[in-house]
Amino acid sequence: MRRRPGLRGWLVLLATTGVLVLLGLGLAANHPSRGLDQAIAQGRRALAPSVRLPSLTTGRTYTLRAFRGRVVVLNLWASWCEPCRAEAPLLERWSRRIAARGGSVVGIDTFDTSSDARSFIRQLHLTYPMLRDPSGVVKARFGVTGFPESFVVDRAGRVAAVARGPVTDAFMRTTVLPLLGNRT
């Protein structure tokens, strides 16, 4: 005959479940999401997480939704990141190159001091829109683990490609140019 658990048994079960739930939530909060990469690997395009951030230079608030209809290269960077410094001139060139064809490069400065970030922009003569995400909200949503990382968002607002590391000319040619030709 099976004995039903008493009050003490229920309390132990409740406490154990509570601890496990907390551990799970903590792990989920700190573990970077790889959903976008998995979708791309399966040949799917997941909808890009929402972005609503202030501009680093103008104070105006931008949303990713406002760029719907354009191909967006979302680049997460920081002024203390040396590979970001090396990559920025290439992004500036591509920003000018794709603007007329319906493409935009958007920088998101993360975990950075605003004055350092503005100096970075001035020194490298960057003209594409720069947003500011000081506490890394967008970083968490996109599952960013290092800097720089870039996300190519198609005209429908779906993530078509991810560069975990600096982008190259080859990456831009193979991922961005085909999307610019695709008007649907």
Added chain:
Amino acid sequence: MRRTPIILLAAWISLSGFTAPALAAAGCPRTTEVAMESKIMCQVCGVPLALANSLEADRERALISRLVARCESPTQIEAAMVAEYGPSILATPPAHGFAITAWLVPGIAIAAAALGIGGVLLSVRRRRRDVPRLAPVTAAEEARLDAALASYTRRDG
């Protein structure tokens, strides 16, 4: 021409004579970089700045040094860091959102542990109380015990 350096030196001495006591009276600097490093996180490393060794941590340290040099208090420096980086920059977790668990869990764990210990103590006490009392020793049993002890004493002697 030669008087210029002397005039400059005199001006510097008199100015430092006025400013130094004023700064000392204001308690300047009001904190140190080292003291602030345990209150501020390195965002990239996920550890307090005091333990961090990264380019991002160095930028945070530089900002703190500038704020300390401006004679800002620890509270003002924390506020400036939050304005610059957001609330996650503070080593002490905020008392809202998921971070509230950092405050609640230790309290709940201590209360649960206290309840558990209390429960165990109560059950031990109850078990002790429930132990049946032994019947008093009768005269016949005492006589038998004496006889047994006497026989042991004889055998050993």
